[in-house]
Amino acid sequence: MSTLSSYFVPLSQKRKAEETAEIVESTSDPFKHCKTNTEDTCGQEDGGSGKDWPECWTLLQKNDFCQRNEWLFVNNKRLGCKVCRDVGGLPVEKRMGMKISVEVSKTTVNVFKKKIFEHKESGAHKAAERIKSESKNEKLDKVVLNTTKVFRTAYKVAKKNQAFNNFEDEINLQELNGLDMGYTFHSTNACINILNHIADEMRKTLISNIVNSKNKISLIIDESTTVNNRITLIVSIRVVLPKHSAPVSLFLDLIELQDTTARGILSSLISHLESLGISEDYLKEYLLSVTCDGAAVLFGAHGGVKRLIKEKFPSVVFWRCANHRLELSVSDTVNKVVGVNHFKNFMDKLYVTYHASPENARELEECAATLELQLLKIGRILSTRWVASSFCTVFAVWQDYEALVYHFQEGLLRTITSCEFVLDLGLMCDALQVLSELSLDLQERNIDLFTADRKIKNTVQLFEERIENPGPYYNIALQSQKTMKFKGSELHKNEKLTPTISSSAFYESLKETVRKCILEGDDADLPECAKVLDSKYWPENPGKQLTFGETEIRKLAQKFCLNEKETILGFHEYLEENEVPDKLLPLMHALSTIAISSTECERGLSQMNLTVTSSRSSLVIRTVSSLMFIRMVGPPLTQFNPTKYVESWLLQGHHNAVDTKSRKRSREDEAWLNSSSIWRARGSLSLCNCAP
Structure with missing residues (x-):
């Protein structure tokens, strides 16, 4: 006989009805009856051992909640979100303040918190649901894939130093080859924005590696002016990066200077480095040296950047570029030694003769072909160019001597066939060859302080010995003076009594001036x-x-x-x-x-001149810096992985390449419209099988 709890309903049916009412009541909030005190649980007759769901739930409640909320799952008496667990992050849809909770995605939320229920209405959960639904139809993969193609194309434009107008043509070419390049990001402005983003992210990664390495750094700076008359400061950095045993010299950034005084340059430099992540406190601890050329505003002992840096960072080594010192030493020798200027002036006449007159250059080539000789290019010597180029010029005259004599009929013929000129030519070949080798050694990126000092001292010693022991070219010239014949040409004495270069005075002057390239103070x-x-x-x-x-x-x-x-x-x-x-x-x-030479900045200056041409003079400095950084520091195109840059781009809230809400670019070509009648013509004028 059944026991009744009332006159009409059996006890088992009444309990079932109460449970059903409880479920209906708690559907809107499954945690309504859950208290913060763990003792106030909804104990049921089956609430004992072996349960994996929260203590305050019955089995019926647990099944009902999970059925009504497909995103909910229970593990070890804790709750989590299936969708957020599967997505794991928000690589595309993340916005400011939108973040998936680790607790929610890894089932660590205690049931006594209402966090899991509020999570259902959060923006992060909705974004995760959207990502998961789109991933089923591969929409998300298409977003990243197409945007990656566009980023790689923009990187190629920068790496090959192409005009930004070529970006649209590159997109068109790839579309003609059957690739899906999306709907947007096909404009010049899009290419510029993408390259600025890539360069910024690369620079952030580089600075982060430098700061985390906790190794000493050296700065290489040089002031320059662009084609559009903007005064800039080229900044390079030398450091031993993690997992590297040798230091590397890298272009860092290009800073536009509003104040060109020493204080203005230093203030712009420090504030810009701080914006990149290199603080002044970091510089006080890790800045080892600063290298620059001999400009007064940078190296001035009284009012230059050198004095200001020494006041702020007393232990910093301020090094004057060894290559610039070498050039100045050669310049001092030209001014001191009698006869060098006369030789330089004659070489300049040769340069003008063949550089300004294509006809003379063609005739010289014909003379060389007749003599079966191969010409070398004749340039200027002992000018603003590096000393290595001066050696190339005098060596070219030495090699092309027969063709030059064969070509000259009068005028310069008397000078070039004199014994004095041949002696000066041999002497300059010997000296400039040594200086050229030293200059190239000092320009090497892996040269250190001790090696540079040893090479400079060896050069000084060599010049000292050359006073008594002539070099190989000068010995040949001395033999030619005895026989009065050089490379098959008759020589003669100089009738105008033009002073020749004294080899002893020349080498003595070079020895003293090159010695100044060594550190002082x-x-x-x-x-x-x-x-x-x-x-x-x-x-x-x-x-x-x-x-x-x-x-x-x-x-x-x-x-x-x-x-x-x-x-x-x-x-x-x-x-x-x-x-x-x-x-x-x-x-x-x-x-x-310690950077021995500022040639890294000279390389940056050359790259800047290749980037900012007369047809691209409107480029802003930030864009120029990004292009230079990609060209000089960025990986080769075959090793460039744009995926991480695409993800950071999308995380910043930018549009993607398949965003239908963005404006599509116009594809009409006026030149094609004007000539379409010709290319679409039929009959005798048909030039292609273009569609009508």
Whole structure:
């Protein structure tokens, strides 16, 4: 006989009705009866062991909630969102303040919080649902894929230094080849915006790696003016990056200067570096040296950037570009030694003769062909160009001598066939060859302070020995003076008594001026201190003389603000094992990080002149900097992966390549419309099978 709880309803049916009413009541909010106190749970007759759902739910409630909310799932008595778990992030739809909670996606939300129920109406959850639904029909993949194609095309335009107008033609070409390039991002402005974004992201990654490496850095700066008369500061950085054993010199940025005074330049430099992520505090700890040319506003001892940097960062080594010093030393020699100017003037006449007259150049080529000789280009010497180009010019005259004599009938013939000219030519070939090799060595990106100092000293010693022992070209010229014949041509004495170059005075002047390329002042002893790190200068048993080099290492550690104790211990290990330990690496990296030459900025200047031409003079400095950064620092086109740049682009709220809400570009071509009748003609004028 059944027990009744009322006169009309059995107990089992009444309990079932109460549960059904509870479910209906809690449908709008499944957590209405859940209290913050874990003791106030909805205990049921089956609420015991083995349950995976929250204690405040019955089995019927759990099934009903999960059925009504397909996104909900239960695990280990905690709740989570299936959609957010599957999406895992919002690579496309993320906006400001929109973020998937880790708790929600990994089922760590306690049931006593209403967070999971409120999550259903959140923007992040709706965006995740949209991403998941679009992924089923591959719409999301299409967004990223098409935008990636556009980014790669824009990168190619910058890497090959093409005009931005070529971007639309590149898009058209790929569409004609059957690729889907989307609907938008086909304009010149889109290409500029994309390249600026790529360069900014690349620069952020580079700065982040530099800051995280905690290695010393060197700055290379140079002031320049663009074609559109904007004064800029080219900034390059030299540093040992993580997983690299040698330093690299990289173009960093191009800064437009509003104030060209020393204080204005320094203020613009520091504020711009801070905007990139290199703070002034970081510079105080890790800035090792600054390299620039000899311009007064930069290197002036009283009112230049050098003095201001020394006041702000006392330990910084301020290095004057060794290549610029070398050029100035050659210039000083030209002004001091009698006869050099006369030789230079004659070489300039040769240059003008063949550079300004195509007819003379053609006749010289015919003479060379008759003599079966191959001509070398004749340029200017001892001018504003690097000394290596001066050697190329004098060597070209040496090689082309027979053709030049064959071509000249009068005028310059008397000068070029004189004994004095041949002697001067041989002397200049010897000297400029040595200076050219030194200049090229100093321009190498991996040259360090000790190596540069040694090469400069070797050159000084070579010039000193050349006073007594002539070089190979000068010896040939001396033999020609005795026989009065050079390369088959008769020589004669100079009738005008033009002064020739004294070899002893010439080499003495070069020796003294090149010697100035070595460090001066407080930093003059740095190369000598660094000498102890070269095993060639160690004693026979360095392991038994642990005090060897200790003074020099201590000086270097103090100069570069390194840990003295750790550095000296590392040097002792180096002496014993002849292998560089980790404790000595900071000192080794610091010495190799000092930039010897500002040629990296010169390369940037050359790249800027190739980018900002007369037809592109309206480019803003930010765009010019982005193009230069991609050209000089960016990876090759075959190794460029645009995916991460596309994701960061979309995360910033930009449109994608298949966004139908964006304006499509016009594809009408007026030139085609004007000539379409010709190309679509039939009969005898038919030029193609174009559709009518």
